[in-house]
Amino acid sequence: FYLYFTPTAPHSPSVENALVNFTVRDTPSGVLAEDPMSMMPARSTVLARGGGGRVRDDALGVSWIDDSLGALIKTLESKDALNDTLIIFTLDHGMNAKDTLMEGGVRVTMMMRYPEWINAGTVINTPVSHLDLAPTVLQFFGAGREDIRDLDLNGLSLWPIINNVTDSRAYNRQCIVVEIEISRTVICGNYKLISQRNSDLASRVAANYPGFNDPEQFYILDSDPAEQNNLINSSMHGNMINALRKALECHDSYTHPDPALKDDCNLLNLAVTGPVATRAPGVSTTLEPAASTTRRPRPSTTAGFDFEEALGRLRDGIAECKADTEENTAAIQLIRTNVTGRLNDRIDRNRAAIRGNSDDIAMVNNSLTALKQMIHPLELMEDVKALKTAASETATLKAEIAALKAQAAAAEQEKLEMQAAMRTASDAMELRMQEMLEMIEALKKPCRCDRHGRRSAEL
Numbered sequence: 001f002y003l004y005f006t007p008t009a010p011h012s013p014s015v016e017n018a019l020v021n022f023t024v025r026d027t028p029s030g031v032l033a034e035d036p037m038s039m040m041p042a043r044s045t046v047l048a049r050g051g052g053g054r055v056r057d058d059a060l061g062v063s064w065i066d067d068s069l070g071a072l073i074k075t076l077e078s079k080d081a082l083n084d085t086l087i088i089f090t091l092d093h094g095m096n097a098k099d100t101l102m103e104g105g106v107r108v109t110m111m112m113r114y115p116e117w118i119n120a121g122t123v124i125n126t127p128v129s130h131l132d133l134a135p136t137v138l139q140f141f142g143a144g145r146e147d148i149r150d151l152d153l154n155g156l157s158l159w160p161i162i163n164n165v166t167d168s169r170a171y172n173r174q175c176i177v178v179e180i181e182i183s184r185t186v187i188c189g190n191y192k193l194i195s196q197r198n199s200d201l202a203s204r205v206a207a208n209y210p211g212f213n214d215p216e217q218f219y220i221l222d223s224d225p226a227e228q229n230n231l232i233n234s235s236m237h238g239n240m241i242n243a244l245r246k247a248l249e250c251h252d253s254y255t256h257p258d259p260a261l262k263d264d265c266n267l268l269n270l271a272v273t274g275p276v277a278t279r280a281p282g283v284s285t286t287l288e289p290a291a292s293t294t295r296r297p298r299p300s301t302t303a304g305f306d307f308e309e310a311l312g313r314l315r316d317g318i319a320e321c322k323a324d325t326e327e328n329t330a331a332i333q334l335i336r337t338n339v340t341g342r343l344n345d346r347i348d349r350n351r352a353a354i355r356g357n358s359d360d361i362a363m364v365n366n367s368l369t370a371l372k373q374m375i376h377p378l379e380l381m382e383d384v385k386a387l388k389t390a391a392s393e394t395a396t397l398k399a400e401i402a403a404l405k406a407q408a409a410a411a412e413q414e415k416l417e418m419q420a421a422m423r424t425a426s427d428a429m430e431l432r433m434q435e436m437l438e439m440i441e442a443l444k445k446p447c448r449c450d451r452h453g454r455r456s457a458e459l
Helices: 016-022 043-050 053-078 130-138 145-150 203-207 235-254 308-373 377-444
Strands: 089-091 110-114 122-124 175-180 184-187 189-193 217-219 283-285
Touching: 016 043, 016 053, 043 053, 053 089, 089 130, 089 145, 130 145, 175 235, 184 235, 189 235, 217 235
Parallel strands: none
Antiparallel strands: 089 110, 122 283, 175 184, 184 189, 189 217
């Protein structure tokens, strides 16, 4: 089985409000007739363990999560399945700098438990990422390395690190990249480069970081873990800064959604020269190795589930999705070229017309000046009448110029609307990609079978 368990605490709205004003019977679907079997301590005990103020709400949430994880472990123990279950515990972001690329936002808890293969207290010093979870879980389910590599995932399975396979890509990885919207950071051991491309990210914590709004930032984490000293202009670290810039360029080109702009560069294969980490890669442990190194085979795939068939369907889906992306990208580029060309031609014509009318106005003004100089007292009335006619013609010309300017503004607005339509089309493509990814995730799930091995009617 595979369980994705995602509690929302600690988070707003108030955890204390949920504990005080709701009961264990209150659910999103309605009120239960009786208390469910949860194996969790009573809610009153959570309140008794809390602190005070805003910290109290966070503390209550942490205690509640701890209780829920304990309930899962107790349930697995009751079914004699705890030691046959891989448990991964992690967070979506750090607590101190959410929505940023600072260490308080990108560095999170991640713990794994599978006593058959992982000694308690083992610490992995090699940099890892949430992107590594998918290949790690797939390999645990029995997928081979070539099968996983064919899926073109960005992460790496962590099993080679856990098993001290020193010649593996995962064990020797030096750098990881973290993204938020279009901003990026690359972290190689103690060295960190941030490319801040979103100026409006998490302004509420900007005051905690002197260089937060700098478009480019470089930090040495072992001596400056709070990221208070941006060394981007330091000549002493110029070589490392350039190496990290190259790593970010590699990541951007390798992950570019437009096939025409995507490069074969792969950050996993990029060697960052110079001193990287004071921490050694691989695994360290605070405990003695287990007495027996004999390990059971990996768990077999679920009965009735054809793993090879599922992988094949997953590959086909990815290939179809990539083909759709290439076709839509080409279509958008063609539309952009045609629309831009037509709008630019119309704007050029309007500008030429405006310049021509401006020349006409200048000629009228020159004529008026000459008339003023030629006025004779006996011809005054006729000249005044002529001047009024010329003024009327000038007003007409100015009205025509205003109309042409309005046409130019309308053309510019049409151009903006076409660009908005192109962005809407791009958003629709991204939605289609998300739907394909959700279908892919669905394909990974094993089918449900009853105790006789028959497929469930639900499937």
